[in-house]
Amino acid sequence: MNNLRFDAVETVLSRKKKSTSTPEGKPSTFFGKNVFGIKKMKEYLPKNAYEKLVTIIDTGEVIDRELAEHISQAIKSWAISNGATHYSHWFQPLTGSTAEKHDAFFEPDNNGLPVEKFTADSLIQQEPDASSFPNGGIRNTFEARGYTGWDPSSPVFLFETAAGKTLCIPTVFLSYTGEALDYKAPLLKAINALDKAAVDVCQYFGKSVTRVAASLGIEQEYFLVDLALYNARPDLLLTGRTLFGHMSAKGQQLEDHYFGSIPERVMAFMVDLENESLKLGIPLKTRHNEVAPSQFECAPMFEEMNLAIDHNQLLLNIMEQIALRHNFKVLIHEKPYADINGSGKHNNWSLITNTGINLLAPGKTPKTNLMFLTFFVNTIKAVYEHADLLRASIASASNDHRLGANEAPPAIISIFLGSQLNDVLDEIETPRIAKIVKSESMLWHGIPKIPELNLDNTDRNRTSPFAFTGNKFEFRAVGSSANSASSMTVLNAIVAEQLIQFKTDVDKLIAKDTKKDLAILNVIRKYLKQSRAIRFEGNGYSKEWEIEAESRGLSNIKTTPKALDVYTSDKSLKLFESLGILNRRESHARHEILLESYFKKIQIEARVIGEIVNSMLAPASITYLNELVENVRGLKDLGLPKESYSSQLNLVERISTLINEILENTEAMRQERKKANNIEDIRDKAIAYDEKVRVYFDKIRYHINKLEQIVDDNKWPVPKLRELLFVN
Ligand code: ADP
Numbered sequence: 150m151n152n153l154r155f156d157a158v159e160t161v162l163s164r165k166k167k168s169t170s171t172p173e174g175k176p177s178t179f180f181g182k183n184v185f186g187i188k189k190m191k192e193y194l195p196k197n198a199y200e201k202l203v204t205i206i207d208t209g210e211v212i213d214r215e216l217a218e219h220i221s222q223a224i225k226s227w228a229i230s231n232g233a234t235h236y237s238h239w240f241q242p243l244t245g246s247t248a249e250k251h252d253a254f255f256e257p258d259n260n261g262l263p264v265e266k267f268t269a270d271s272l273i274q275q276e277p278d279a280s281s282f283p284n285g286g287i288r289n290t291f292e293a294r295g296y297t298g299w300d301p302s303s304p305v306f307l308f309e310t311a312a313g314k315t316l317c318i319p320t321v322f323l324s325y326t327g328e329a330l331d332y333k334a335p336l337l338k339a340i341n342a343l344d345k346a347a348v349d350v351c352q353y354f355g356k357s358v359t360r361v362a363a364s365l366g367i368e369q370e371y372f373l374v375d376l377a378l379y380n381a382r383p384d385l386l387l388t389g390r391t392l393f394g395h396m397s398a399k400g401q402q403l404e405d406h407y408f409g410s411i412p413e414r415v416m417a418f419m420v421d422l423e424n425e426s427l428k429l430g431i432p433l434k435t436r437h438n439e440v441a442p443s444q445f446e447c448a449p450m451f452e453e454m455n456l457a458i459d460h461n462q463l464l465l466n467i468m469e470q471i472a473l474r475h476n477f478k479v480l481i482h483e484k485p486y487a488d489i490n491g492s493g494k495h496n497n498w499s500l501i502t503n504t505g506i507n508l509l510a511p512g513k514t515p516k517t518n519l520m521f522l523t524f525f526v527n528t529i530k531a532v533y534e535h536a537d538l539l540r541a542s543i544a545s546a547s548n549d550h551r552l553g554a555n556e557a558p559p560a561i562i563s564i565f566l567g568s569q570l571n572d573v574l575d576e577i578e579t580p581r582i583a584k585i586v587k588s589e590s591m592l593w594h595g596i597p598k599i600p601e602l603n604l605d606n607t608d609r610n611r612t613s614p615f616a617f618t619g620n621k622f623e624f625r626a627v628g629s630s631a632n633s634a635s636s637m638t639v640l641n642a643i644v645a646e647q648l649i650q651f652k653t654d655v656d657k658l659i660a661k662d663t664k665k666d667l668a669i670l671n672v673i674r675k676y677l678k679q680s681r682a683i684r685f686e687g688n689g690y691s692k693e694w695e696i697e698a699e700s701r702g703l704s705n706i707k708t709t710p711k712a713l714d715v716y717t718s719d720k721s722l723k724l725f726e727s728l729g730i731l732n733r734r735e736s737h738a739r740h741e742i743l744l745e746s747y748f749k750k751i752q753i754e755a756r757v758i759g760e761i762v763n764s765m766l767a768p769a770s771i772t773y774l775n776e777l778v779e780n781v782r783g784l785k786d787l788g789l790p791k792e793s794y795s796s797q798l799n800l801v802e803r804i805s806t807l808i809n810e811i812l813e814n815t816e817a818m819r820q821e822r823k824k825a826n827n828i829e830d831i832r833d834k835a836i837a838y839d840e841k842v843r844v845y846f847d848k849i850r851y852h853i854n855k856l857e858q859i860v861d862d863n864k865w866p867v868p869k870l871r872e873l874l875f876v877n
């Protein structure tokens with residue numbers, strides 16, 4: 150009999166080894182080969198244009214028309230001489246993936262003669278026919294145009310596939326009325342807001358700082374599965390996760406995968422991925438096996454935030470492409486398999502000045518310590534004030550499987566600092582310090598010395614969603630498939646707002662004749678008291694923490710539709726508006742888009758479950774059931790005593806009941822879906838999908854998994870988890 154599953158396993162076992170296509174030379178020689186960065190600009194631009202550009206990059210001025218003309222010509226010569234035939238604005242719409250629309254350089258000129266053309270206009274702006282991107286009602290159909298605008302702070306690059314090379318230009322994506330329809334536009338604004346607020350606060354400690362950049366290093370977790378097996382699982386194919394499947398007898402319990410030696414086939418994929426990334430200027434640095442079977446991680450060196458996020462988005466694209474070359478499929482879903490670990494995207498965040506100081510690295514002198522404490526404590530206070538918004542920034546249907554599900558991180562936002570820093574902060578709050586800081590001459594005795602932190606020891610608490618790790622904060626609750634811009638826009642915004650507040654508070658004290666450093670320390674003390682509830686050092690995955698968090702007044706919103714509410718609270722609207730990051734209309738639109746994306750994802754999963762149950766699993770189980778029935782009937786006809794086939798009879802009953810359960814629940818779920826589809830209000834609809842439709846998923850899964858364990862293995866039509874996880 151034809152069985153997709155066995156064909157797939159057969160295919161995997163007969164695969165030939167793929168070799169890697171390593172470029173010539175050391176990585177340092179081909180790093181950035183496919184990027185038109187500042188070094189290449191020098192080569193391709195006229196001298197004065199190049200000098201002007203360097204000044205502009207320094208001062209952050211806008212690139213004028215004439216310079217843009219020069220740059221576009223330089224880009225064109227570079228791209229064409231490197232084999233590019235097309236160019237495309239490359240943007241990040243709210244679908245969560247990246248978008249591109251290619252135009253050929255080639256066109257016939259006015260006289261019909263063929264030429265290669267690329268102008269400043271095509272560099273600066275394009276009008277993709279964008280009416281089918283999510284817009285939350287911003288773009289009415291009568292004004293369906295949107296436009297993409299060049300982001301000169303992220304260099305153009307060549308995207309190379311076997312089918313050709315395309316010049317990609319990182320851009321923002323806006324509606325014709327100027328509202329953001331993407332992730333990048335608000336991110337850039339939040340980066341600027343934070344820069345400005347941090348520079349202002351830095352002036353307390355010296356006048357040399359003129360720019361503060363948020364830096365970001367993104368650790369990316371993912372799963373690999375063989376392409377043939379993936380294609381034989383309609384749920385993986387259409388939803389990115391398995392919607393059922395009995396956990397393989399061996400899962401991750403032996404803990405033998407984490408940091409284990411990397412299988413050769415996977416290694417070949419990683420090497421190609423790294424080389425391709427390096428060529429694109431993505432500084433990939435680490436690779437290793439993760440906790441779950443067939444789960445892996447890679448991480449680049451940290452970069453300025455905007456670039457780090459572009460690079461992460463690009464990385465996801467090339468992972469997909471290179472995996473296919475190796476007959477793998479990359480799963481970046483947060484939870485491809487129940488019962489084993491899911492995937493996250495740890496966002497390592499810090500603030501670095503133009504003078505090269507990491508504001509989140511403890512200093513060596515009391516003075517630099519005070520500066521560190523300022524940024525450190527303001528970040529803690531910001532997270533305390535807007536924990537719900539931070540939670541909303543990582544909410545999605547897929548991340549719900551990690552947050553608040555049986556596994557971590559929980560949906561409670563808390564901060565882990567480590568005992569050394571907790572001691573320091575506690576000391577600042579003691580009455581002893583209160584006494585000292587009253588007398589100005591003793592002020593510097595009021596700032597505890599910060600012990601040398603051993604970076605490798607600062608965080609072994611892996612259960613905290615937001616942990617200080619020596620010289621940076623690590624936001625770990627971000628989902629593996631998320632665009633980090635969502636959470637980083639929020640983080641930058643809340644810290645910017647907090648720093649502005651801090652400056653106001655300190656200036657107020659100074660105006661009342663308090664000495665500057667004393668004023669700073671006093672405000673820090675106040676913030677520490679106010680934000681105490683957000684600090685938690687214990688096991689964030691434990692049941693006790695949920696109870697304690699509740700008594701501390703921390704929220705724990707487990708699913709997306711309600712977690713998103715905070716996007717339209719007055720506090721959040723004001724935050725985004727006052728910093729010029731999102732106006733009210735944009736905030737409301739985003740809220741709507743997120744709700745819509747949520748219910749659609751659940752809707753698709755529900756449909757896929759229906760299809761698989763009705764057309765694959767129930768029929769296969771019934772076929773087996775019929776054989777059993779036939780068998781029992783035969784035994785009975787032979788006149789054997791009933792006790793001699795009671796187990797078979799029992800099996801008939803169990804299988805029949807299970808088939809009935811899955812069919813009944815699937816139908817009941819369909820009825821709920823129909824009801825939910827009729828709901829007009831988008832929030833109510835999303836909640837109905839969560840509370841009325843999604844609740845059937847686990848019930849159905851439970852019964853399918855029971856069936857899977859007793860139905861004839863030869864008849865089970867789809868790859869089992871042990872095959873997905875271990876056959877390679
Ligand atoms: P771990 O798994 O222990 O958290 P990794 O080495 O996998 O560590 O990842 C750490 C990430 O943090 C890397 O991307 C690294 O470049 C980044 N990072 C290090 N220092 C900073 C910093 N000051 N700001 C932002 N990111 C940083």
Ligand code: MG
Pocket residue numbers: 368495623
């Ligand atoms: Mg980490």
